[in-house]
Amino acid sequence: MSARYLGQRLLQAIVTIAAIVLLNFLLFRLMPGSPERILLRNPNLSQQVVEATRARWGLDKPLIPDQLVSYIGSTLEGDLGYSFKFRGQPVTSVIADRVGPTLLLVGLGELISAIVGIAIGAYAGWRRGGLVDRVGSGVSLVLYSMPYFVIGMPLIVIFAAGLGWFPTSGMTSVGGGDRPFPDNIIDLARHLALPLATVSLGLIGQYSILMRSSIIETRSEDYITTARAKGLRDGRVLRAHAFPNAMLPMVTLIAINLGYVIGGAITAEIVFSWPGLGTLTVTALQARDYPVLQGIFLLVAVSVVVANLAADIIYGMLDPRVRR
Amino acid sequence: MTAEIRGRRQWPLPKQADPSAPLLKVENLQTHFQLGRGWVKAVDGVSFGLDDGEALGLVGESGCGKTTTALSLVRLLPSNGKIRGGSVELFGIDLVPKTDRQLDRYRWREISIVFQGAMNALNPVVQVRRQIAEPVQYRLNQSESASLKRADELLDMVGIPSRRLGAYPHELSGGMRQRAMIAMALACDPAIVIGDEPTTALDAMVQAQILVLLEQLRRDLGLSLILITHDLSVVAETCDRVLVMYAGRVAEEGPVSRVFTEPRHPYTRKLLGAFPNIRSDRRTLETIPGEPPDLVNPPAGCRFAPRCAQAMPVCSGTPPPEVSFDDGVRVACHLFGTTA
Ligand SMILES: Nc1ncnc2c1ncn2[C@@H]1O[C@H](COP(=O)(O)OP(=O)(O)OP(=O)(O)O)[C@@H](O)[C@H]1O
Ligand code: SF4
Ligand SMILES: [Mg+2]
Numbered sequence: 001m002s003a004r005y006l007g008q009r010l011l012q013a014i015v016t017i018a019a020i021v022l023l024n025f026l027l028f029r030l031m032p033g034s035p036e037r038i039l040l041r042n043p044n045l046s047q048q049v050v051e052a053t054r055a056r057w058g059l060d061k062p063l064i065p066d067q068l069v070s071y072i073g074s075t076l077e078g079d080l081g082y083s084f085k086f087r088g089q090p091v092t093s094v095i096a097d098r099v100g101p102t103l104l105l106v107g108l109g110e111l112i113s114a115i116v117g118i119a120i121g122a123y124a125g126w127r128r129g130g131l132v133d134r135v136g137s138g139v140s141l142v143l144y145s146m147p148y149f150v151i152g153m154p155l156i157v158i159f160a161a162g163l164g165w166f167p168t169s170g171m172t173s174v175g176g177g178d179r180p181f182p183d184n185i186i187d188l189a190r191h192l193a194l195p196l197a198t199v200s201l202g203l204i205g206q207y208s209i210l211m212r213s214s215i216i217e218t219r220s221e222d223y224i225t226t227a228r229a230k231g232l233r234d235g236r237v238l239r240a241h242a243f244p245n246a247m248l249p250m251v252t253l254i255a256i257n258l259g260y261v262i263g264g265a266i267t268a269e270i271v272f273s274w275p276g277l278g279t280l281t282v283t284a285l286q287a288r289d290y291p292v293l294q295g296i297f298l299l300v301a302v303s304v305v306v307a308n309l310a311a312d313i314i315y316g317m318l319d320p321r322v323r324r
Numbered sequence: 325m326t327a328e329i330r331g332r333r334q335w336p337l338p339k340q341a342d343p344s345a346p347l348l349k350v351e352n353l354q355t356h357f358q359l360g361r362g363w364v365k366a367v368d369g370v371s372f373g374l375d376d377g378e379a380l381g382l383v384g385e386s387g388c389g390k391t392t393t394a395l396s397l398v399r400l401l402p403s404n405g406k407i408r409g410g411s412v413e414l415f416g417i418d419l420v421p422k423t424d425r426q427l428d429r430y431r432w433r434e435i436s437i438v439f440q441g442a443m444n445a446l447n448p449v450v451q452v453r454r455q456i457a458e459p460v461q462y463r464l465n466q467s468e469s470a471s472l473k474r475a476d477e478l479l480d481m482v483g484i485p486s487r488r489l490g491a492y493p494h495e496l497s498g499g500m501r502q503r504a505m506i507a508m509a510l511a512c513d514p515a516i517v518i519g520d521e522p523t524t525a526l527d528a529m530v531q532a533q534i535l536v537l538l539e540q541l542r543r544d545l546g547l548s549l550i551l552i553t554h555d556l557s558v559v560a561e562t563c564d565r566v567l568v569m570y571a572g573r574v575a576e577e578g579p580v581s582r583v584f585t586e587p588r589h590p591y592t593r594k595l596l597g598a599f600p601n602i603r604s605d606r607r608t609l610e611t612i613p614g615e616p617p618d619l620v621n622p623p624a625g626c627r628f629a630p631r632c633a634q635a636m637p638v639c640s641g642t643p644p645p646e647v648s649f650d651d652g653v654r655v656a657c658h659l660f661g662t663t664a
Binding site: 221222223225226227228229230231232233234236240241244245248318319320321 | 398400424427428429430431432433436437439444445446447448449450458459462463492494495508
């Protein structure tokens, strides 16, 4: 990969993030309802108090450049304002509390499903029409088309409510997190099991379907015939020739999905009351907590851009044709 | 010739080989493709032989079954293709009943293939030298470093400069890629190299260079060559014998010197008719009026009958038997049959 390729991608990412910051600034200022009225929550305020508040927050200054400059300045310092709903708490700390659980649930789910889904898809596509293909592709298609709550509900009904193996919701039992090691980890794992299964199942469908079609496409390439003509074992033809080429389109997909991880799997988190960014998004929406929503939006957008950058770099390492 | 060439082998003959058997003997080969509306009889009763050190040219219109014949030898057919009859004997060993796993012993180590358009035939994400080293490492069980060393020697032998050793396929020119493909085909010191239109899509200058290279390697290494091409002048220059195919069958086969000077089959005559000066002039197959038949339901008699100016009543009803002449030429045409 040349420095020029890397530099171009980096520049592209920086420009995109700048555009996101600008959009974030404008979008939430064009929303109905002025911030001071929402924050003060009192319809009977005197005009004087309102004016004083506006002056204190700099809202009397023009939108561009004054407000924009101070917005960019504080964003760069990591100051995203204060939450309306969680009074007095800075947006950064409200969000930070939820990042861990989301990364644990959705991040781990992505990892598991990428590995399992790619393995199933590769095998199914390579042995097209075989048992793994017929069973696996049917199941994958069903899973892929089901929203998380449809996957999650039966899991709760069977394994939590019915068999009682796992708790139905939350991330810890009351006081569970304070128990001594390893009990606290076991408690967390029991809470994590069902939501993780839900997220993974949904994503396995997606990954295996795409990997399957990618392998099938690769399988008919001439260089696969060459590899077979060389008398290589079937497994080696798959591993050394079909797989690396079939993975190229997957890298992009995985990286982009990883970018969205940070936004949480909203439905899955809601179904299991998982205290992640997905539930926070819904809470903030209901409370019209603009600063928090703005913060989440910024975080998600930036991580998607970063993930895309990572995809470009990894792609560049895997495919010699882009190293120019 | 045979003993001398076999004596130069780097690797022993396969265990079941009969040392006195001819190198390759294909008999009544039938390779068909399954389609929704029936079997495409792409190769339907083809027989030919190949001696040690010999070069055989395979010619005929597009779709007549040249590639299918070649791929049938080591069974690299598409998934809907099947060998439904006949035998392919290599050193007297019939390869047709072998399982894929058993066939792996013969693929590349005895019969290797230079495919057309090396851009697609080489893996785009693997260094060319690693692709050449691969069969040496995995088929001949050499160490990785020994395999890479062999690859570099082969690349040198086909005239690729050593500074290009680390190149990926897209970094090489078309001619270079085809040279690399040839180097790869030689990796395991095979008995037979098949070239399936190895110079198509290359400009005339590069084509000539590749053919000179193939010819030189054949002599130096004692290779046997099956050369599939549309270019009759290439066959005239490089091959000992020529096999003319039409619609999945052999029309005529024999020494190039005989077939090209005195073509007997009406189809061969059509092919050659346009070039009285075949040896001095580079030209490719001209088109012949009419179309080759549908190979799902081919004509019952001679498959060339619908396009043949000399067709007789018997031609449309009975397939012509193959008749051998004293000069080594074999023809399938009622004009020469005893039944005509
Ligand atoms: N997978 C397949 N399924 C069905 N028919 C096929 C398949 N592959 C080849 N055929 C048919 O078999 C016949 C022989 O094809 P083949 O590729 O061997 O011809 P060829 O002589 O090599 O032609 P060309 O000069 O164009 O390379 C053709 O009529 C072709 O349409
Ligand atoms: S058999 Fe009859 S139709 Fe066929 S080539 Fe000979 S003369 Fe023509
Ligand atoms: Mg062909």
